Amino acid sequence: xxxxxxxxQYGFIRCWLGLILAAQSDLGVCFVSLGDEQQLMVNELLxxxxxxxxxxxxxxxxxxxxxxxxxxxxxxxxxxxxxDIHGTAYQLRVWQALREIPIxxxxxxxxxxxxxxxxxxxxxxxxxxxxxxxxVIIPCHRVVRGNGSLSGYxxxxxxxxxxxxxxxxxxx
Numbered sequence: 001x002x003x004x005x006x007x008x009q010y011g012f013i014r015c016w017l018g019l020i021l022a023a024q025s026d027l028g029v030c031f032v033s034l035g036d037e038q039q040l041m042v043n044e045l046l047x048x049x050x051x052x053x054x055x056x057x058x059x060x061x062x063x064x065x066x067x068x069x070x071x072x073x074x075x076x077x078x079x080x081x082x083x084d085i086h087g088t089a090y091q092l093r094v095w096q097a098l099r100e101i102p103i104x105x106x107x108x109x110x111x112x113x114x115x116x117x118x119x120x121x122x123x124x125x126x127x128x129x130x131x132x133x134x135x136v137i138i139p140c141h142r143v144v145r146g147n148g149s150l151s152g153y154x155x156x157x158x159x160x161x162x163x164x165x166x167x168x169x170x171x172x
Contacts, residue, residue, distance in 0.1 A: 007025070007026060007051070007053065008023050008024065008025045008030060008031075008049045008051065008052040008053065009023065009024055009052075009053060009054070009055040009058060009061045010022065010023035010024075010031070010042075010045060010052055010053075010054060010055060011054065011055040011061065011062075011065050012038060012041075013065055013068065013069040015069055015072055015073060016073070016162075016166075017034050017072065017159055017162065017163070018034060018035060018036050018159075019034070019035050019036060019037075019038060019041065020032065020033070020034060020068065020069065020072060020135075021033045021035070021038070021041040021042065021045060022064065022065055022068040023045055023049065023052060024061055024064050024084075025049075025084045027082065027084035028081060028082030028083045028084040029064060029068065029081050029082070029083050029084065029134065029137065030049070030083070030084035030085070030086070030133070030134075031045055031048065031049065031133050031134065032068060032133070032134045032135045032136065032137050033045065033133075033135055033155070034135045034136075034155035034156075034159055035155065048133065064081055067079070067080075067081050068081075068137070071136065071137065072136050074170065075103050075136065075139075075163075075166070075167050075170060076103050076167075076170045076171065079137055083134065083137070085133075085134065085138075086133070087128070087131060090116075090118075090121075090124065090128065091128040091131055093116045094112060094116060094124075094125050094128035094129070095128065095132060095134075095138045095140075097112050097115045097116050098112065098129070098132075098138055098139050098140055098142065098143065099138060099139065100115075101139060101142045101143075102171070103167045103170060103171045104167050104168045104170070104171025104172065105142065105171075106142050106143065106144045106148070106164065107142060107143055107144070108122075108143070108144055108145060108146045108148075109122040109123070109125045109126050109129075109143055109145070109146070109151075110122040110125075110146055112125045112143060113125050125143070126143075126151070126152075129143055129154075130152070130154055132154065135154070135155055136163065140153070140154070141153055141159070141160045141163045141164060142164070142167075150164075
């Protein structure tokens, strides 16, 4: 679903996972992506926010980029920026359940489905994870198969594995 906002600023940060593209509307952080190629990441952003503009010298947005970067570096910290989240009612319920998974822990798709009161919708949980536009901020990387093995991740299974390992270390 495409959303239009009067102004969406975006910028890049480099971190241990590669590139981060973060975008913010006037309501809050609306897009965080992980990748290796700036243009592919910008193209993905523009699919959803066709009026997005590269950030200029806006000090407020620069601080937001720093906060996103710090959270990815130290996922145990509290992420206190406002979010501008768009999704269906079902997706919003899934994403809220994901945000309640503690650092260093995982949950299965079935467990998330049960937590949101839709025990037979594990497949729909996986689809909601795939639709997440806020990498790491909404921690879909913490969702695994019922047997504990890693499954797909929009930003790559290797990144998912690295995130889980880093979080496990920080949680202990």
